[in-house]
Amino acid sequence: MSSARVIAIDLGGTQVRVALVEGHQIQSRAALKTDISGGPAAILDQIVALIDHVGEGQDKNSIVGVGLSSAGPIDTEAGIILGIPTIPGCEGFPIRQALSDRMGLPVQIENDAIAAALGEWRHGAGRGFRNLVYITVSTGIGGGAVVDGRLLHGRQGMAVHVGHMRLAREGPLCSCGASACFEAFASGTALTERAQTASRLADSEFLQLTSKSGDVNARHVIEGAQVGDPQCRALVAEEAMYLGQGITSIIHAFSPERVIMGGGLAQGFDLFEAGIHEVIESDAMAPFKTIRVVRSDLGDDSGLVGAATMVIEQSSN
Ligand SMILES: [Zn+2]
Known part of the structure; x- marks a missing residue:
């Protein structure tokens, strides 16, 4: 056929x-x-x-x-x-x-994000696994999961909205109307907001130069960290810490063999990778510490x- x-x-x-x-x-x-x-x-x-x-x-x-x-x-x-x-x-x-x-x-x-999880499972970074979680980190944070070899849908097909797990009692306002959600701390939007604050307050030469030519955003932070700007590297480390915290909770909830990260911020995955794994290794319960997070294969x-x-x-x- x-x-x-x-x-x-x-x-x-x-x-x-x-x-x-x-x-x-x-x-x-x-x-x-x-x-x-x-x-x-x-x-x-x-x-x-x-x-x-x-x-x-x-x-x-x-x-x-x-x-x-x-x-x-x-x-x-x-x-x-x-x-x-x-x-x-x-x-x-x-x-x-x-x-x-x-x-x-x-x-x-x-x-x-459920469709993306299916795409990565069949044809991308999730091939061959029976349990995986895909997260997309861009304007917001979304998720999809394969559990016991089946794509998870949940009631009304809305499972794995992990962007709206609350990580704290108080924190930044989320697009959903609540505050302190994973998305409110770790999305590209959240990183952009922290970068804009940093470019106003701190002495990041890179961000100040960028901000003169337009609004600073998460992409500038990634570019700045790639060329070694200390303020951008600090923003990247903080972002990796928030990503690691959310992903650690995801790992405990779903017990995936791997977590696949997609979305706009995955373009800087190399910069976040070590920091994310540091949090998992320090915060996850012992049997979960070795779970790896990888970049999506299929990108956009x-x-x-x-x-x-x-x-x-x-x-x-
Ligand atoms: Zn939310």
């Missing part, structure tokens, strides 16, 4: 990305800035336009289905958007049915590959 061809979609607050996938190889791709102000109807139009673009010249009958990986929380059992903080105004939108009606194809949806494509994999595995059942 030739490889199934599917459409994979990754819907986020910044971009909506669409790919034509054969096997697990992306054949063509296209993206647009998410039309948040246009609401769900506009976003649906964007998705359909992107699908037309990547499928141009292709035999539509060769496409077996559509997989959508979306920022959450979305109810993947009912197929509706519950409320995505980064894409407001879509609450209650029946995205699975609406997309299926437009495309005339079966559509499956998954919370993005974990969710797209996972969305495609979900459709391919469903269609071959």
